[in-house]
Amino acid sequence: MKHIELSLLKEQERTVVEVGDVTIGRGLCVIxxxxxxxxxxxxxxxxxxxxxxxxxxxxxxxxxxRTSPYAFQGLGLKGLKILRKAREETxxxxxxxxxxxxxxxxxxxxxxxxxxxxRNMQNFSLLKEAGKARRPVLLKRGMTSTIEEFLNCAEYIxxxxxxxxxxxxxxxxxxxxxxxNTLDISAVPALKELTHLPVIIDPSHATGxxxxxxxxxxxxxxxxxxxxxxxxxxxxxxxxxxxxxxxTPRQFAAMMDRVRTLHHFMEEAR
Ligand code: PEP
Ligand code: MN
Numbered sequence: 001m002k003h004i005e006l007s008l009l010k011e012q013e014r015t016v017v018e019v020g021d022v023t024i025g026r027g028l029c030v031i032x033x034x035x036x037x038x039x040x041x042x043x044x045x046x047x048x049x050x051x052x053x054x055x056x057x058x059x060x061x062x063x064x065x066r067t068s069p070y071a072f073q074g075l076g077l078k079g080l081k082i083l084r085k086a087r088e089e090t091x092x093x094x095x096x097x098x099x100x101x102x103x104x105x106x107x108x109x110x111x112x113x114x115x116x117x118x119r120n121m122q123n124f125s126l127l128k129e130a131g132k133a134r135r136p137v138l139l140k141r142g143m144t145s146t147i148e149e150f151l152n153c154a155e156y157i158x159x160x161x162x163x164x165x166x167x168x169x170x171x172x173x174x175x176x177x178x179x180x181n182t183l184d185i186s187a188v189p190a191l192k193e194l195t196h197l198p199v200i201i202d203p204s205h206a207t208g209x210x211x212x213x214x215x216x217x218x219x220x221x222x223x224x225x226x227x228x229x230x231x232x233x234x235x236x237x238x239x240x241x242x243x244x245x246x247x248t249p250r251q252f253a254a255m256m257d258r259v260r261t262l263h264h265f266m267e268e269a270r
Contacts, residue, residue, distance in 0.1 A: 001194065006158040007151050007165075009196045017136045017164045017198055019093045019112045022056045024136075024166050025198035028263045029227035031095055032252060033059035035204075035242040036072065037079035045234040047086040049249030053256045057113070058083070058092040059229060063099045064241060065119045072240045080110040087112075095138055095229075104129040111135060118143050118170055118205070121153050131160020138166045138229075140202070143173045143181060147190055154197060166198045167191055168229060171206030180208025180245070183216055188223040200227035204245045210236070213247060214255040221262050228259070 001008065016025035023029065032050040037043045037060045047058045062079025064072060075082070083094045093112035098104055099120060108114065113136045120126055121142035130137045137157050141150045154165045169188065171181025183206035191199045201220035203213045217228050233239045236246035247255070 001148055001151065004148070004151050004155055007154045007195045007197060009192075009194060014196045015163065015165075015198060017113075017166055019057070019136060022093055024200070025226050028221065028225075028259070029057065029198075029200065030055045030256065030259070031057040031059050031200070031227060031229040032232045034061075034233045034239065035231050035246065036061040036064050036240060037075050037082050037096075038240050040082050040085065042234055043082045044086045044089055046232055046249070047090045047092055049234065050232050050252060051090045051092055053249065053253035054260065055092065055252075055256075057095055058086055058090065059095050059115075059231075060086075061097050061115075061241075063097055063103070063107075065097070065099050065117050066241075080107065084110050098126070098130070101125045101129045104133050108133050108135045113138050113166070116140065121145055121150065124156060127153055127156035128160050131157040131162045133162060135162075136164035136166060137162060138168055138200075140168045140170050141172070141184075141187070143171070145172070147187060147194070151191075151195060154195070166200060166226075167195070168200050168202055169206075170202035179206070179212065181206050183207065183219075185216075185219055185223050188220065188225045192224055198226040199224075200229055201225045202229045204229070204231040204242070204247075208242075208245045210245060210247050210251065213245070214258060217255060217259055218262055221259055221266060230255075 032055040064074040095113040203216035233246035
């Protein structure tokens, strides 16, 4: 891996990202919440439910990078204020996407973790700006990016002065059409042997299908991932964005039981 320095694993020292009481990189971290913030009722309802099921961090997009310019782009500032309220009510830290360089400083006042999405993985200006932020960055792998390209993007953030980067594998684009993307499960052990950064899996965008999310979440845990990020909605049928991959709180809670059991087993088997 040429020119990758700060991200590489040396002397087995691993980065543990800390957000309040929550750690990413030690134990299993579960991030859950809606694809996008639609309303106070939907977001806070989902936040309360995922917390109850054992999630550690709330996700929710206020700025949505949509394939079509005509699709819902997110509530923006109003969405961030709703997320802040959800944090006040549940205590869950917030991860939310930032899509524009100019937004990094002020979105950092609302978010506990900044997300850089797959479509922006190689937006180098955005990476540099996120490198200056005083918030951890959850960086998603681009849908056509190699592991080396992914690590180079993490390197942009680290070299700009931000040590807290979380890598997220969210499926890559292949010839398969049954699933929305193809989860590259091998990215988990590959990244864990290459880098000290925490590695999580997003089985929701990887599959686009609720029915497949539990299996892939378990696979992520078995492969040694530090966490998962899952889309949950109080009423998936009415979700404005990504409804086919939105779990109900009940489905999420059932999956969490299995995920926890497997994780305990893995810890004991170590
Ligand atoms: C998301 O997590 O909200 C998202 C847009 O995912 P991705 O960038 O992986 O497509
Ligand atoms: Mn989504």
